[in-house]
Amino acid sequence: MPETFIGAPNAQSIQDVLSRYVVIGIAEGRAGPGAPMSFSQIQDLKISDSSARQLSPLAANATPAEVAQTITTLQGLARQNLGPIGQGMRWFVYDGSTIHSCQPGKLSVPYGGETYTFDTPIPGCAKP
16 A cells, blocks of 8 residues: 555655555465475466456566565565565565555455455545
């Protein structure tokens, strides 16, 4: 949600990116006794909006510089706040033209035999 980053370093750049793209970080890890966490390789993630339209992923070789910078910032925040889980996250970026965090809608993320849904507007969202 772009509004989350008000007051953060590079806040305007992050907000601009998150208002145009959907960015999802996902990790699937296992901890063994006395061993560091191991993470599954997540190759693909298909998500859809409230109309069941699949969002288009950005190709890694076509990622704009400001998106790459935002992912780097989010990776740093995830590592700092989630430790090993944050370090094991894989990031996906999609065209966000059919969904916005402050407008009515839904995001569906099928993964691991489950479908995770996120309704918008997100509580606490500032209306655009």
